[in-house]
Amino acid sequence: MSLSDKIRRLKTEKGVTILAHYYQPLEVQKIADVMGDSLGLAKVAKNEINTPYILFAAVKFMAETASILNQDKVVLSPELRAGCPLSNFINPSVILEYKSQYPKAPLIVYVNTTAQTKAAADVCCTSSNALTIVKNVAKDWKTDNILFGPDKNLAAWVKQESGLNVIPVPPNGNCLVHNQFSIDHVHEARAAHPGAHLLCHPESPIEVLRQADYVGSTSGMIQYVETHDIPAGFILGTEIGLSDHLQDKYPSKKLFPLSSDAVCRNMKKITLEKILLVLESIGTPQESQFEVRVPAEIAEKAVKSIDTMMRYS
Ligand code: SF4
Incomplete structure:
Protein backbone atom coordinates (compact mmCIF):
# COMPACT_ATOMS: atom_id res chain seq x y z
CA MET A 1 0.00 0.00 0.00
CA SER A 2 1.36 3.47 -0.89
CA LEU A 3 2.04 6.11 1.76
CA SER A 4 -0.89 8.18 0.46
CA ASP A 5 -3.26 5.19 0.65
CA LYS A 6 -2.14 4.42 4.23
CA ILE A 7 -2.87 8.05 5.17
CA ARG A 8 -6.31 7.97 3.52
CA ARG A 9 -7.21 4.75 5.37
CA LEU A 10 -5.94 5.92 8.77
CA LYS A 11 -7.58 9.37 8.63
CA THR A 12 -10.97 7.75 8.03
CA GLU A 13 -10.45 5.09 10.73
CA LYS A 14 -9.32 7.64 13.34
CA GLY A 15 -11.80 10.45 12.56
CA VAL A 16 -9.40 13.06 11.19
CA THR A 17 -10.05 15.92 8.78
CA ILE A 18 -6.89 17.02 6.96
CA LEU A 19 -6.78 20.72 6.04
CA ALA A 20 -3.95 21.87 3.76
CA HIS A 21 -2.79 25.25 2.49
CA TYR A 22 -2.14 25.81 -1.23
CA TYR A 23 1.58 26.30 -0.47
CA GLN A 24 1.92 22.68 0.64
CA PRO A 25 3.91 20.19 -1.49
CA LEU A 26 1.68 18.73 -4.22
CA GLU A 27 1.66 15.21 -2.72
CA VAL A 28 0.34 16.66 0.56
CA GLN A 29 -2.30 18.68 -1.31
CA LYS A 30 -3.53 15.43 -2.89
CA ILE A 31 -4.30 13.65 0.41
CA ALA A 32 -6.08 16.67 1.96
CA ASP A 33 -9.82 16.69 2.63
CA VAL A 34 -9.96 20.46 2.20
CA MET A 35 -7.56 22.85 0.46
CA GLY A 36 -7.67 26.57 1.02
CA ASP A 37 -5.95 29.85 1.77
CA SER A 38 -5.91 31.39 5.26
CA LEU A 39 -9.45 32.77 5.09
CA GLY A 40 -10.95 29.70 3.41
CA LEU A 41 -9.39 27.31 5.92
CA ALA A 42 -10.39 29.51 8.89
CA LYS A 43 -14.01 29.43 7.67
CA VAL A 44 -13.92 25.65 7.22
CA ALA A 45 -12.30 25.21 10.64
CA LYS A 46 -15.04 27.35 12.21
CA ASN A 47 -18.10 25.86 10.51
CA GLU A 48 -17.56 22.58 8.74
CA ILE A 49 -15.53 20.08 10.76
CA ASN A 50 -17.42 17.11 12.16
CA THR A 51 -14.52 14.84 13.12
CA PRO A 52 -12.90 14.84 16.60
CA TYR A 53 -9.44 15.52 15.11
CA ILE A 54 -8.12 18.20 12.74
CA LEU A 55 -4.71 17.69 11.16
CA PHE A 56 -3.42 20.99 9.81
CA ALA A 57 -0.86 20.75 7.01
CA ALA A 58 0.50 24.31 7.04
CA VAL A 59 2.57 26.60 9.22
CA LYS A 60 1.84 26.62 12.95
CA PHE A 61 -0.22 29.82 13.24
CA MET A 62 -2.86 28.24 10.98
CA ALA A 63 -3.17 25.24 13.31
CA GLU A 64 -3.47 27.73 16.19
CA THR A 65 -6.31 29.49 14.40
CA ALA A 66 -8.09 26.13 14.07
CA SER A 67 -7.58 25.52 17.81
CA ILE A 68 -8.94 29.00 18.66
CA LEU A 69 -12.06 28.22 16.64
CA ASN A 70 -12.42 24.60 17.79
CA GLN A 71 -11.64 24.36 21.48
CA ASP A 72 -13.62 21.10 21.65
CA LYS A 73 -11.45 19.37 19.03
CA VAL A 74 -7.90 18.05 19.00
CA VAL A 75 -5.77 19.97 16.47
CA LEU A 76 -2.60 18.22 15.35
CA SER A 77 0.40 19.56 13.44
CA PRO A 78 2.85 17.29 11.60
CA GLU A 79 5.65 19.83 12.17
CA LEU A 80 5.49 22.17 15.15
CA ARG A 81 8.69 23.90 13.99
CA ALA A 82 7.00 25.12 10.80
CA GLY A 83 6.81 28.77 11.81
CA CYS A 84 6.01 31.84 9.75
CA PRO A 85 8.83 34.42 9.88
CA LEU A 86 6.33 37.17 8.99
CA SER A 87 4.34 36.49 12.18
CA ASN A 88 7.46 37.12 14.29
CA PHE A 89 7.51 40.82 13.35
CA ILE A 90 4.63 41.57 15.72
CA ASN A 91 3.66 40.60 19.27
CA PRO A 92 1.54 42.07 22.10
CA SER A 93 4.36 44.43 23.24
CA VAL A 94 4.67 45.93 19.74
CA ILE A 95 0.88 46.36 19.71
CA LEU A 96 0.90 48.11 23.10
CA GLU A 97 3.66 50.46 21.95
CA TYR A 98 1.70 51.57 18.87
CA LYS A 99 -1.62 51.71 20.75
CA SER A 100 -0.06 54.16 23.21
CA GLN A 101 1.17 56.32 20.30
CA TYR A 102 -2.20 56.21 18.50
CA PRO A 103 -4.79 55.63 21.27
CA LYS A 104 -7.80 56.28 19.01
CA ALA A 105 -6.68 54.16 16.04
CA PRO A 106 -7.98 50.59 15.60
CA LEU A 107 -5.30 47.94 15.21
CA ILE A 108 -5.84 45.29 12.55
CA VAL A 109 -3.58 42.26 12.37
CA TYR A 110 -3.09 39.90 9.52
CA VAL A 111 -4.17 36.32 10.23
CA ASN A 112 -0.47 35.34 9.88
CA THR A 113 0.15 36.03 13.57
CA THR A 114 0.28 34.11 16.83
CA ALA A 115 -2.77 33.55 19.03
CA GLN A 116 -1.40 36.06 21.59
CA THR A 117 -1.08 38.74 18.90
CA LYS A 118 -4.62 38.10 17.64
CA ALA A 119 -5.85 38.32 21.25
CA ALA A 120 -4.20 41.75 21.65
CA ALA A 121 -5.57 43.19 18.36
CA ASP A 122 -8.96 44.76 17.62
CA VAL A 123 -9.66 42.88 14.39
CA CYS A 124 -8.02 40.24 12.21
CA CYS A 125 -7.87 40.17 8.42
CA THR A 126 -6.53 38.02 5.60
CA SER A 127 -5.21 39.07 2.20
CA SER A 128 -8.66 38.20 0.76
CA ASN A 129 -10.55 40.66 2.92
CA ALA A 130 -7.92 43.20 4.12
CA LEU A 131 -9.24 46.06 1.97
CA THR A 132 -12.91 45.50 2.96
CA ILE A 133 -12.00 45.16 6.65
CA VAL A 134 -9.90 48.34 6.67
CA LYS A 135 -12.66 50.37 4.96
CA ASN A 136 -15.42 49.02 7.25
CA VAL A 137 -13.36 49.47 10.42
CA ALA A 138 -12.48 53.06 9.42
CA LYS A 139 -16.20 53.79 8.90
CA ASP A 140 -17.26 52.21 12.22
CA TRP A 141 -14.48 53.78 14.28
CA LYS A 142 -14.93 57.12 12.43
CA THR A 143 -11.21 57.51 11.78
CA ASP A 144 -8.81 57.66 8.84
CA ASN A 145 -5.89 56.33 10.90
CA ILE A 146 -5.57 52.56 10.87
CA LEU A 147 -2.75 50.59 12.49
CA PHE A 148 -2.02 47.53 10.36
CA GLY A 149 0.49 44.74 10.93
CA PRO A 150 2.73 42.98 10.40
CA ASP A 151 3.14 43.03 6.58
CA LYS A 152 4.35 46.43 5.31
CA ASN A 153 3.60 45.55 1.67
CA LEU A 154 0.00 44.56 2.34
CA ALA A 155 -0.32 47.76 4.42
CA ALA A 156 1.03 49.87 1.51
CA TRP A 157 -1.35 48.23 -0.96
CA VAL A 158 -4.38 48.68 1.31
CA LYS A 159 -3.34 52.30 1.87
CA GLN A 160 -3.14 52.92 -1.88
CA GLU A 161 -6.49 51.25 -2.60
CA SER A 162 -8.44 52.73 0.34
CA GLY A 163 -6.96 56.25 0.42
CA LEU A 164 -6.83 55.92 4.24
CA ASN A 165 -3.83 56.57 6.47
CA VAL A 166 -2.79 52.92 6.96
CA ILE A 167 0.21 52.85 9.32
CA PRO A 168 2.42 49.73 9.07
CA VAL A 169 3.12 48.09 12.45
CA PRO A 170 6.08 47.66 12.58
CA PRO A 171 7.46 49.63 9.59
CA ASN A 172 9.56 46.76 8.21
CA GLY A 173 7.46 43.55 8.56
CA ASN A 174 7.52 41.37 5.46
CA CYS A 175 7.15 37.85 4.12
CA LEU A 176 10.55 36.84 2.77
CA VAL A 177 8.90 34.74 0.03
CA HIS A 178 6.86 37.60 -1.48
CA ASN A 179 9.10 40.52 -0.52
CA GLN A 180 11.86 39.15 -2.79
CA PHE A 181 9.87 39.93 -5.98
CA SER A 182 11.35 42.83 -7.94
CA LEU A 258 7.23 34.89 -11.22
CA SER A 259 10.33 33.43 -9.58
CA SER A 260 11.19 29.78 -9.05
CA ASP A 261 12.94 30.89 -5.82
CA ALA A 262 9.59 31.81 -4.26
CA VAL A 263 9.51 28.82 -1.95
CA CYS A 264 8.24 28.95 1.64
CA ARG A 265 10.67 26.56 3.36
CA ASN A 266 8.41 26.39 6.41
CA MET A 267 5.35 25.28 4.45
CA LYS A 268 7.52 22.64 2.75
CA LYS A 269 8.56 21.14 6.11
CA ILE A 270 5.33 19.10 6.04
CA THR A 271 5.78 15.71 4.38
CA LEU A 272 3.64 12.58 3.88
CA GLU A 273 5.95 10.66 6.24
CA LYS A 274 5.32 13.20 9.04
CA ILE A 275 1.57 13.13 8.42
CA LEU A 276 1.55 9.33 8.68
CA LEU A 277 3.49 9.51 11.95
CA VAL A 278 0.87 11.86 13.43
CA LEU A 279 -2.01 9.63 12.34
CA GLU A 280 -0.29 6.55 13.81
CA SER A 281 0.19 8.40 17.12
CA ILE A 282 -3.53 9.06 17.63
CA GLY A 283 -4.79 7.12 20.65
CA THR A 284 -1.23 6.48 21.93
CA PRO A 285 0.82 8.44 24.52
CA GLN A 286 2.73 10.06 21.58
CA GLU A 287 -0.39 11.87 20.33
CA SER A 288 0.06 14.87 22.64
CA GLN A 289 3.48 15.74 21.20
CA PHE A 290 1.76 16.82 17.95
CA GLU A 291 -1.09 18.74 19.55
CA VAL A 292 -1.53 22.49 19.11
CA ARG A 293 -3.81 23.80 21.85
CA VAL A 294 -4.35 27.49 22.48
CA PRO A 295 -5.19 28.04 26.18
CA ALA A 296 -8.88 28.91 26.71
CA GLU A 297 -8.22 32.40 28.12
CA ILE A 298 -6.17 33.42 25.04
CA ALA A 299 -8.56 31.67 22.64
CA GLU A 300 -11.51 33.60 24.11
CA LYS A 301 -9.86 36.95 23.33
CA ALA A 302 -8.43 35.87 19.95
CA VAL A 303 -11.78 34.55 18.79
CA LYS A 304 -13.23 38.04 19.20
CA SER A 305 -10.75 39.45 16.61
CA ILE A 306 -11.56 36.59 14.25
CA ASP A 307 -15.34 36.91 14.75
CA THR A 308 -15.10 40.66 14.18
CA MET A 309 -13.22 39.91 10.94
CA MET A 310 -15.96 37.49 9.82
CA ARG A 311 -18.60 40.15 10.61
CA TYR A 312 -16.81 42.92 8.70
CA SER A 313 -15.91 40.82 5.64
S1 SF4 B 1 4.69 32.33 2.52
FE1 SF4 B 1 5.34 34.02 3.85
S2 SF4 B 1 3.51 34.57 5.04
FE2 SF4 B 1 3.14 32.52 4.14
S3 SF4 B 1 3.81 31.11 5.72
FE3 SF4 B 1 5.58 31.39 4.36
S4 SF4 B 1 6.72 33.08 5.35
FE4 SF4 B 1 4.69 33.08 6.27
Missing part, protein backbone atom coordinates in the same frame (compact mmCIF):
# COMPACT_ATOMS: atom_id res chain seq x y z
CA ILE A 183 10.74 44.85 -11.10
CA ASP A 184 13.56 42.80 -12.71
CA HIS A 185 11.52 39.63 -12.11
CA VAL A 186 8.54 41.31 -13.79
CA HIS A 187 10.57 42.41 -16.83
CA GLU A 188 12.17 38.98 -17.22
CA ALA A 189 8.86 37.13 -16.89
CA ARG A 190 7.03 39.47 -19.28
CA ALA A 191 9.83 39.08 -21.86
CA ALA A 192 9.81 35.28 -21.50
CA HIS A 193 5.99 34.99 -21.66
CA PRO A 194 4.62 37.82 -23.83
CA GLY A 195 0.88 38.35 -23.43
CA ALA A 196 0.66 36.37 -20.19
CA HIS A 197 -1.26 38.04 -17.35
CA LEU A 198 0.68 38.85 -14.20
CA LEU A 199 -1.16 38.00 -10.96
CA CYS A 200 0.44 39.15 -7.71
CA HIS A 201 -0.17 38.49 -4.04
CA PRO A 202 -0.42 41.76 -2.04
CA GLU A 203 2.46 40.71 0.25
CA SER A 204 4.68 41.69 -2.73
CA PRO A 205 6.40 45.11 -2.91
CA ILE A 206 4.10 47.93 -4.06
CA GLU A 207 6.22 48.70 -7.18
CA VAL A 208 5.67 45.09 -8.32
CA LEU A 209 1.94 45.26 -7.53
CA ARG A 210 1.64 48.37 -9.71
CA GLN A 211 2.81 46.28 -12.70
CA ALA A 212 0.27 43.49 -12.13
CA ASP A 213 -2.85 42.74 -14.18
CA TYR A 214 -4.48 41.46 -11.00
CA VAL A 215 -3.66 41.80 -7.29
CA GLY A 216 -5.35 39.42 -4.90
CA SER A 217 -5.19 36.61 -2.40
CA THR A 218 -4.38 33.01 -3.25
CA SER A 219 -8.07 32.18 -3.70
CA GLY A 220 -8.53 35.35 -5.76
CA MET A 221 -5.72 34.24 -8.09
CA ILE A 222 -7.27 30.79 -8.44
CA GLN A 223 -10.59 32.34 -9.38
CA TYR A 224 -8.87 34.62 -11.91
CA VAL A 225 -7.16 31.65 -13.62
CA GLU A 226 -10.42 29.67 -13.59
CA THR A 227 -12.46 32.46 -15.14
CA HIS A 228 -10.01 33.90 -17.72
CA ASP A 229 -9.04 32.27 -20.97
CA ILE A 230 -5.57 33.68 -21.69
CA PRO A 231 -3.74 31.57 -24.31
CA ALA A 232 -0.36 33.11 -23.37
CA GLY A 233 -0.92 31.98 -19.77
CA PHE A 234 -0.50 33.42 -16.29
CA ILE A 235 2.57 34.54 -14.36
CA LEU A 236 1.99 33.92 -10.65
CA GLY A 237 3.64 36.28 -8.18
CA THR A 238 3.31 34.08 -5.13
CA GLU A 239 4.68 30.90 -3.54
CA ILE A 240 5.33 28.21 -6.17
CA GLY A 241 2.93 25.71 -4.53
CA LEU A 242 0.05 27.60 -6.13
CA SER A 243 1.49 27.10 -9.64
CA ASP A 244 1.82 23.36 -8.86
CA HIS A 245 -1.77 23.23 -7.60
CA LEU A 246 -3.22 25.04 -10.63
CA GLN A 247 -1.10 23.16 -13.17
CA ASP A 248 -2.29 19.88 -11.67
CA LYS A 249 -5.93 21.02 -11.78
CA TYR A 250 -5.77 22.68 -15.23
CA PRO A 251 -3.14 20.85 -17.29
CA SER A 252 -4.10 22.75 -20.47
CA LYS A 253 -3.47 26.22 -18.94
CA LYS A 254 0.00 27.79 -19.04
CA LEU A 255 1.23 28.76 -15.58
CA PHE A 256 4.60 30.32 -14.77
CA PRO A 257 5.95 31.29 -11.34
Whole structure:
Protein backbone atom coordinates (compact mmCIF):
# COMPACT_ATOMS: atom_id res chain seq x y z
CA MET A 1 0.00 0.00 0.00
CA SER A 2 1.36 3.47 -0.89
CA LEU A 3 2.04 6.11 1.76
CA SER A 4 -0.89 8.18 0.46
CA ASP A 5 -3.26 5.19 0.65
CA LYS A 6 -2.14 4.42 4.23
CA ILE A 7 -2.87 8.05 5.17
CA ARG A 8 -6.31 7.97 3.52
CA ARG A 9 -7.21 4.75 5.37
CA LEU A 10 -5.94 5.92 8.77
CA LYS A 11 -7.58 9.37 8.63
CA THR A 12 -10.97 7.75 8.03
CA GLU A 13 -10.45 5.09 10.73
CA LYS A 14 -9.32 7.64 13.34
CA GLY A 15 -11.80 10.45 12.56
CA VAL A 16 -9.40 13.06 11.19
CA THR A 17 -10.05 15.92 8.78
CA ILE A 18 -6.89 17.02 6.96
CA LEU A 19 -6.78 20.72 6.04
CA ALA A 20 -3.95 21.87 3.76
CA HIS A 21 -2.79 25.25 2.49
CA TYR A 22 -2.14 25.81 -1.23
CA TYR A 23 1.58 26.30 -0.47
CA GLN A 24 1.92 22.68 0.64
CA PRO A 25 3.91 20.19 -1.49
CA LEU A 26 1.68 18.73 -4.22
CA GLU A 27 1.66 15.21 -2.72
CA VAL A 28 0.34 16.66 0.56
CA GLN A 29 -2.30 18.68 -1.31
CA LYS A 30 -3.53 15.43 -2.89
CA ILE A 31 -4.30 13.65 0.41
CA ALA A 32 -6.08 16.67 1.96
CA ASP A 33 -9.82 16.69 2.63
CA VAL A 34 -9.96 20.46 2.20
CA MET A 35 -7.56 22.85 0.46
CA GLY A 36 -7.67 26.57 1.02
CA ASP A 37 -5.95 29.85 1.77
CA SER A 38 -5.91 31.39 5.26
CA LEU A 39 -9.45 32.77 5.09
CA GLY A 40 -10.95 29.70 3.41
CA LEU A 41 -9.39 27.31 5.92
CA ALA A 42 -10.39 29.51 8.89
CA LYS A 43 -14.01 29.43 7.67
CA VAL A 44 -13.92 25.65 7.22
CA ALA A 45 -12.30 25.21 10.64
CA LYS A 46 -15.04 27.35 12.21
CA ASN A 47 -18.10 25.86 10.51
CA GLU A 48 -17.56 22.58 8.74
CA ILE A 49 -15.53 20.08 10.76
CA ASN A 50 -17.42 17.11 12.16
CA THR A 51 -14.52 14.84 13.12
CA PRO A 52 -12.90 14.84 16.60
CA TYR A 53 -9.44 15.52 15.11
CA ILE A 54 -8.12 18.20 12.74
CA LEU A 55 -4.71 17.69 11.16
CA PHE A 56 -3.42 20.99 9.81
CA ALA A 57 -0.86 20.75 7.01
CA ALA A 58 0.50 24.31 7.04
CA VAL A 59 2.57 26.60 9.22
CA LYS A 60 1.84 26.62 12.95
CA PHE A 61 -0.22 29.82 13.24
CA MET A 62 -2.86 28.24 10.98
CA ALA A 63 -3.17 25.24 13.31
CA GLU A 64 -3.47 27.73 16.19
CA THR A 65 -6.31 29.49 14.40
CA ALA A 66 -8.09 26.13 14.07
CA SER A 67 -7.58 25.52 17.81
CA ILE A 68 -8.94 29.00 18.66
CA LEU A 69 -12.06 28.22 16.64
CA ASN A 70 -12.42 24.60 17.79
CA GLN A 71 -11.64 24.36 21.48
CA ASP A 72 -13.62 21.10 21.65
CA LYS A 73 -11.45 19.37 19.03
CA VAL A 74 -7.90 18.05 19.00
CA VAL A 75 -5.77 19.97 16.47
CA LEU A 76 -2.60 18.22 15.35
CA SER A 77 0.40 19.56 13.44
CA PRO A 78 2.85 17.29 11.60
CA GLU A 79 5.65 19.83 12.17
CA LEU A 80 5.49 22.17 15.15
CA ARG A 81 8.69 23.90 13.99
CA ALA A 82 7.00 25.12 10.80
CA GLY A 83 6.81 28.77 11.81
CA CYS A 84 6.01 31.84 9.75
CA PRO A 85 8.83 34.42 9.88
CA LEU A 86 6.33 37.17 8.99
CA SER A 87 4.34 36.49 12.18
CA ASN A 88 7.46 37.12 14.29
CA PHE A 89 7.51 40.82 13.35
CA ILE A 90 4.63 41.57 15.72
CA ASN A 91 3.66 40.60 19.27
CA PRO A 92 1.54 42.07 22.10
CA SER A 93 4.36 44.43 23.24
CA VAL A 94 4.67 45.93 19.74
CA ILE A 95 0.88 46.36 19.71
CA LEU A 96 0.90 48.11 23.10
CA GLU A 97 3.66 50.46 21.95
CA TYR A 98 1.70 51.57 18.87
CA LYS A 99 -1.62 51.71 20.75
CA SER A 100 -0.06 54.16 23.21
CA GLN A 101 1.17 56.32 20.30
CA TYR A 102 -2.20 56.21 18.50
CA PRO A 103 -4.79 55.63 21.27
CA LYS A 104 -7.80 56.28 19.01
CA ALA A 105 -6.68 54.16 16.04
CA PRO A 106 -7.98 50.59 15.60
CA LEU A 107 -5.30 47.94 15.21
CA ILE A 108 -5.84 45.29 12.55
CA VAL A 109 -3.58 42.26 12.37
CA TYR A 110 -3.09 39.90 9.52
CA VAL A 111 -4.17 36.32 10.23
CA ASN A 112 -0.47 35.34 9.88
CA THR A 113 0.15 36.03 13.57
CA THR A 114 0.28 34.11 16.83
CA ALA A 115 -2.77 33.55 19.03
CA GLN A 116 -1.40 36.06 21.59
CA THR A 117 -1.08 38.74 18.90
CA LYS A 118 -4.62 38.10 17.64
CA ALA A 119 -5.85 38.32 21.25
CA ALA A 120 -4.20 41.75 21.65
CA ALA A 121 -5.57 43.19 18.36
CA ASP A 122 -8.96 44.76 17.62
CA VAL A 123 -9.66 42.88 14.39
CA CYS A 124 -8.02 40.24 12.21
CA CYS A 125 -7.87 40.17 8.42
CA THR A 126 -6.53 38.02 5.60
CA SER A 127 -5.21 39.07 2.20
CA SER A 128 -8.66 38.20 0.76
CA ASN A 129 -10.55 40.66 2.92
CA ALA A 130 -7.92 43.20 4.12
CA LEU A 131 -9.24 46.06 1.97
CA THR A 132 -12.91 45.50 2.96
CA ILE A 133 -12.00 45.16 6.65
CA VAL A 134 -9.90 48.34 6.67
CA LYS A 135 -12.66 50.37 4.96
CA ASN A 136 -15.42 49.02 7.25
CA VAL A 137 -13.36 49.47 10.42
CA ALA A 138 -12.48 53.06 9.42
CA LYS A 139 -16.20 53.79 8.90
CA ASP A 140 -17.26 52.21 12.22
CA TRP A 141 -14.48 53.78 14.28
CA LYS A 142 -14.93 57.12 12.43
CA THR A 143 -11.21 57.51 11.78
CA ASP A 144 -8.81 57.66 8.84
CA ASN A 145 -5.89 56.33 10.90
CA ILE A 146 -5.57 52.56 10.87
CA LEU A 147 -2.75 50.59 12.49
CA PHE A 148 -2.02 47.53 10.36
CA GLY A 149 0.49 44.74 10.93
CA PRO A 150 2.73 42.98 10.40
CA ASP A 151 3.14 43.03 6.58
CA LYS A 152 4.35 46.43 5.31
CA ASN A 153 3.60 45.55 1.67
CA LEU A 154 0.00 44.56 2.34
CA ALA A 155 -0.32 47.76 4.42
CA ALA A 156 1.03 49.87 1.51
CA TRP A 157 -1.35 48.23 -0.96
CA VAL A 158 -4.38 48.68 1.31
CA LYS A 159 -3.34 52.30 1.87
CA GLN A 160 -3.14 52.92 -1.88
CA GLU A 161 -6.49 51.25 -2.60
CA SER A 162 -8.44 52.73 0.34
CA GLY A 163 -6.96 56.25 0.42
CA LEU A 164 -6.83 55.92 4.24
CA ASN A 165 -3.83 56.57 6.47
CA VAL A 166 -2.79 52.92 6.96
CA ILE A 167 0.21 52.85 9.32
CA PRO A 168 2.42 49.73 9.07
CA VAL A 169 3.12 48.09 12.45
CA PRO A 170 6.08 47.66 12.58
CA PRO A 171 7.46 49.63 9.59
CA ASN A 172 9.56 46.76 8.21
CA GLY A 173 7.46 43.55 8.56
CA ASN A 174 7.52 41.37 5.46
CA CYS A 175 7.15 37.85 4.12
CA LEU A 176 10.55 36.84 2.77
CA VAL A 177 8.90 34.74 0.03
CA HIS A 178 6.86 37.60 -1.48
CA ASN A 179 9.10 40.52 -0.52
CA GLN A 180 11.86 39.15 -2.79
CA PHE A 181 9.87 39.93 -5.98
CA SER A 182 11.35 42.83 -7.94
CA ILE A 183 10.74 44.85 -11.10
CA ASP A 184 13.56 42.80 -12.71
CA HIS A 185 11.52 39.63 -12.11
CA VAL A 186 8.54 41.31 -13.79
CA HIS A 187 10.57 42.41 -16.83
CA GLU A 188 12.17 38.98 -17.22
CA ALA A 189 8.86 37.13 -16.89
CA ARG A 190 7.03 39.47 -19.28
CA ALA A 191 9.83 39.08 -21.86
CA ALA A 192 9.81 35.28 -21.50
CA HIS A 193 5.99 34.99 -21.66
CA PRO A 194 4.62 37.82 -23.83
CA GLY A 195 0.88 38.35 -23.43
CA ALA A 196 0.66 36.37 -20.19
CA HIS A 197 -1.26 38.04 -17.35
CA LEU A 198 0.68 38.85 -14.20
CA LEU A 199 -1.16 38.00 -10.96
CA CYS A 200 0.44 39.15 -7.71
CA HIS A 201 -0.17 38.49 -4.04
CA PRO A 202 -0.42 41.76 -2.04
CA GLU A 203 2.46 40.71 0.25
CA SER A 204 4.68 41.69 -2.73
CA PRO A 205 6.40 45.11 -2.91
CA ILE A 206 4.10 47.93 -4.06
CA GLU A 207 6.22 48.70 -7.18
CA VAL A 208 5.67 45.09 -8.32
CA LEU A 209 1.94 45.26 -7.53
CA ARG A 210 1.64 48.37 -9.71
CA GLN A 211 2.81 46.28 -12.70
CA ALA A 212 0.27 43.49 -12.13
CA ASP A 213 -2.85 42.74 -14.18
CA TYR A 214 -4.48 41.46 -11.00
CA VAL A 215 -3.66 41.80 -7.29
CA GLY A 216 -5.35 39.42 -4.90
CA SER A 217 -5.19 36.61 -2.40
CA THR A 218 -4.38 33.01 -3.25
CA SER A 219 -8.07 32.18 -3.70
CA GLY A 220 -8.53 35.35 -5.76
CA MET A 221 -5.72 34.24 -8.09
CA ILE A 222 -7.27 30.79 -8.44
CA GLN A 223 -10.59 32.34 -9.38
CA TYR A 224 -8.87 34.62 -11.91
CA VAL A 225 -7.16 31.65 -13.62
CA GLU A 226 -10.42 29.67 -13.59
CA THR A 227 -12.46 32.46 -15.14
CA HIS A 228 -10.01 33.90 -17.72
CA ASP A 229 -9.04 32.27 -20.97
CA ILE A 230 -5.57 33.68 -21.69
CA PRO A 231 -3.74 31.57 -24.31
CA ALA A 232 -0.36 33.11 -23.37
CA GLY A 233 -0.92 31.98 -19.77
CA PHE A 234 -0.50 33.42 -16.29
CA ILE A 235 2.57 34.54 -14.36
CA LEU A 236 1.99 33.92 -10.65
CA GLY A 237 3.64 36.28 -8.18
CA THR A 238 3.31 34.08 -5.13
CA GLU A 239 4.68 30.90 -3.54
CA ILE A 240 5.33 28.21 -6.17
CA GLY A 241 2.93 25.71 -4.53
CA LEU A 242 0.05 27.60 -6.13
CA SER A 243 1.49 27.10 -9.64
CA ASP A 244 1.82 23.36 -8.86
CA HIS A 245 -1.77 23.23 -7.60
CA LEU A 246 -3.22 25.04 -10.63
CA GLN A 247 -1.10 23.16 -13.17
CA ASP A 248 -2.29 19.88 -11.67
CA LYS A 249 -5.93 21.02 -11.78
CA TYR A 250 -5.77 22.68 -15.23
CA PRO A 251 -3.14 20.85 -17.29
CA SER A 252 -4.10 22.75 -20.47
CA LYS A 253 -3.47 26.22 -18.94
CA LYS A 254 0.00 27.79 -19.04
CA LEU A 255 1.23 28.76 -15.58
CA PHE A 256 4.60 30.32 -14.77
CA PRO A 257 5.95 31.29 -11.34
CA LEU A 258 7.23 34.89 -11.22
CA SER A 259 10.33 33.43 -9.58
CA SER A 260 11.19 29.78 -9.05
CA ASP A 261 12.94 30.89 -5.82
CA ALA A 262 9.59 31.81 -4.26
CA VAL A 263 9.51 28.82 -1.95
CA CYS A 264 8.24 28.95 1.64
CA ARG A 265 10.67 26.56 3.36
CA ASN A 266 8.41 26.39 6.41
CA MET A 267 5.35 25.28 4.45
CA LYS A 268 7.52 22.64 2.75
CA LYS A 269 8.56 21.14 6.11
CA ILE A 270 5.33 19.10 6.04
CA THR A 271 5.78 15.71 4.38
CA LEU A 272 3.64 12.58 3.88
CA GLU A 273 5.95 10.66 6.24
CA LYS A 274 5.32 13.20 9.04
CA ILE A 275 1.57 13.13 8.42
CA LEU A 276 1.55 9.33 8.68
CA LEU A 277 3.49 9.51 11.95
CA VAL A 278 0.87 11.86 13.43
CA LEU A 279 -2.01 9.63 12.34
CA GLU A 280 -0.29 6.55 13.81
CA SER A 281 0.19 8.40 17.12
CA ILE A 282 -3.53 9.06 17.63
CA GLY A 283 -4.79 7.12 20.65
CA THR A 284 -1.23 6.48 21.93
CA PRO A 285 0.82 8.44 24.52
CA GLN A 286 2.73 10.06 21.58
CA GLU A 287 -0.39 11.87 20.33
CA SER A 288 0.06 14.87 22.64
CA GLN A 289 3.48 15.74 21.20
CA PHE A 290 1.76 16.82 17.95
CA GLU A 291 -1.09 18.74 19.55
CA VAL A 292 -1.53 22.49 19.11
CA ARG A 293 -3.81 23.80 21.85
CA VAL A 294 -4.35 27.49 22.48
CA PRO A 295 -5.19 28.04 26.18
CA ALA A 296 -8.88 28.91 26.71
CA GLU A 297 -8.22 32.40 28.12
CA ILE A 298 -6.17 33.42 25.04
CA ALA A 299 -8.56 31.67 22.64
CA GLU A 300 -11.51 33.60 24.11
CA LYS A 301 -9.86 36.95 23.33
CA ALA A 302 -8.43 35.87 19.95
CA VAL A 303 -11.78 34.55 18.79
CA LYS A 304 -13.23 38.04 19.20
CA SER A 305 -10.75 39.45 16.61
CA ILE A 306 -11.56 36.59 14.25
CA ASP A 307 -15.34 36.91 14.75
CA THR A 308 -15.10 40.66 14.18
CA MET A 309 -13.22 39.91 10.94
CA MET A 310 -15.96 37.49 9.82
CA ARG A 311 -18.60 40.15 10.61
CA TYR A 312 -16.81 42.92 8.70
CA SER A 313 -15.91 40.82 5.64
S1 SF4 B 1 4.69 32.33 2.52
FE1 SF4 B 1 5.34 34.02 3.85
S2 SF4 B 1 3.51 34.57 5.04
FE2 SF4 B 1 3.14 32.52 4.14
S3 SF4 B 1 3.81 31.11 5.72
FE3 SF4 B 1 5.58 31.39 4.36
S4 SF4 B 1 6.72 33.08 5.35
FE4 SF4 B 1 4.69 33.08 6.27
